[in-house]
Amino acid sequence: MNVLMLTVALATHATPIRLEDARARSRENVQALTAVLEASSAEQDVRIARSSLLPxxxxxxxxxxxxxxxxxxxxxxxxxxxxxxxxxxxxxxxxxxxxxxxxxxxxxxYDRAVWARLEQSGAQLEAQRGEALEQQDTSELEGINRFYALFRSQAAIQVLEANVRRSEQQLERARALFQAGRVGKAEELSAQVNLGNDRIAVVSRQSQLATDQARLTTWLAMPGAEVVEAVDPGVLTQTPAPAPSLEQALQEARTRRPLLVALRKRLRAAELQRSIATAGYLPRFxxxxxxxxxxxxxxxxxxxxxxxxxxxxxxxxxWDIFNGFTTQAQARRAEYQTRAAELNMQQSEREMEGTVRQSHVALEAQIVSAELAEANRKAAADALVLAEERFNAGVSSTLEVRDAQLKLTQAELTLLENRINVEIARFTLMRAMGTLAPGEAK
Incomplete structure (x- = not known):
């Protein structure tokens, strides 16, 4: 079975997966649904807390x-x-x-503790919803990474197959020149060995393709043995859009990151715990x-x-006139818990700002790398054309053409890697900003 037949066999009956489908399915995978169920459970806690106020x-x-x-x-x-x-x-x-x-x-x-407990359960519900959105964003970003990993393998195989076709053409040229007596037999044999090595590279990449397919299907809650194909999102033919300003990214993250919303609600719930504790000083009617x-x-x-x-x-x-200083101890413990929640939120805000800046710098660096990779690819393509012309004229060897072929293949793979990394870095920044799913984040 040659390389082309193997590629066709692996792609037969493959289920196409678009980037939009991968994002939507990732927000509904096992991890995301578990977080949603936990939020639904917190909603029932609100109903339980409210029941004490009803007849x-x-x-x-x-x-x-x-x-x-x-x-x-x-x-x-x-x-x-x-x-x-x-x-x-x-x-x-x-x-x-x-x-x-x-x-x-x-x-x-009247019971102050009951009212405070109801408000606390509401804050915990909002915190749980924020954490559910945070988990959905995490699941979506992982789905994006796995989608692009599969697309990278597919595109890399196409690049390697194009290199196989160039090697086949080079073998035909070397054989024709040998038959014409213009080059020695060694040139033909060298071209034949190069073609075999290129075919081996394509076959070796097929195993990575199967691994990426399995990782994507299992993450999307699809049968693990199902063969899928990442539909080209069109990024390879588009110029990367510039990154937003760092100030804009930080402002978006402070207002829209679900994790920060959840931490603020956790802090509010800790503050209400003190109200619940100090309610012991008041009578209940x-x-x-x-x-x-x-x-x-x-x-x-x-x-x-x-x-x-x-x-x-x-x-x-x-009315608890004296309960052995239990109320005082509970109030003091609630103050400590509130302070701990406040410190945790402040640290998370600092880490969030660091993550946003890191993601922003990574995106800008990837955009520059993609531009340089495109320039390298054009130069490598021109160098291959020149090497083939020199070989056809009989003034160079197969080694020179082979070197130009390898440089072009490496330049194409580097461009592919950097262009995909630009999109991954962009989605990573959106994840850090809390704008990965704007409609749901609102």
Whole structure:
């Protein structure tokens, strides 16, 4: 099987994957969905915290039958002349029902801890949502990297295949010149060896292609054995757009990076924990009401609703006058946790600024490298044309043509690598700025 047949066989029935598809699927892969589920769980925590502020209504009902068998009891009674004696009393068996029905309602009037806990759960929910967006951005960037890794392998194989075709043409020229008596047999053999080495390079690159395909499919939650093909995003034929200013990138990151939003909400939740702790210094008020109906006669219980009724209601107050300094200790602990959250947020802001600057410098450097690589490719292409003309004229050897071929191939691979690195660096900067998915980041 020659190189062309192997390439066609590997590409047969390949599922095309566009860059937009890879980005969208990455935001819905296992890691991203797990983060979304955690945010949904935090949303239920808000509902649980809110439930304490709503009326608590409870219904209870029971019905049972009590059976007492024949009994003998003794009563002590006085007798004439003084003294006492035991008098036996026999009672027959008896059975009687016991019916009960009740409804109770309680309503919290004031408890500072409950209100603070509700606000805290809301802050934790927003923090969890921010972390979910952060994970989605992380998953999307990884999907972009894996997409471009596959596209790089595909494009590199095309470059190597083009080099194989150039080697085939060089072998034909060397063979024709040898048959014409203008060059020796060594030139033809050298060209044949070069062609074999170039074909080996193409075959060797196919294993890397399969690795990149598997890494992309598994990340996108697709069958790992499925053969995919990265659709050309068109970046190789486009001039790289300039990088945004560093000031603009930093400003965007401060306002739109989901991680910073989540950390600010975590800090707010820590501050509210102190409010929850200090609520122990304040009283708690609640309103209670209950209705109960109980009796042993079913006819009265079910037939006379005006009887056997008990209704009660009242306002209760609860105040921890002294609890062994527990409230004070909890408040102090909450202050320490708030300070720790504040320090963590400040450090994350500094790290974010460093990441943005690093990504910004990397993007600018990659753009310059891509421009230099394009100039090198043009020079290498001109050098190959000159070497082929000299070989056809019989004034150079296959070695000179081979050297020009290798330099052109290396220049094309370098240009490919740098041009793809420009796009990866651009998406990395967008990830650091929090603008990878503008609609969702808002």
């Amino acid at each position: 608590q209504v409870r219904f209870s009902g029971s019905g049972n039958l009590t059976y007492i068998g024949p009994q003998r009891s003794y009563n002590i009674v006085p007798v004439e002349g003084g003294g006492f004696q035991q008098l036996a009393v026999d009672t027959p068996e008896v059975a009687f029902p016991n019916l009960s029905l009740g409804v109770s309602v309680s309503q919290l009037l 609640s309103l209670d009401a209950a209705y109960q109906r109980q009796g042993q006669d079913p006819e009265i219980f079910f037939g006379q609703p005006s009887r056997q009724n008990v209704v009660r209601g009242g306002v209760s107050i609860s």
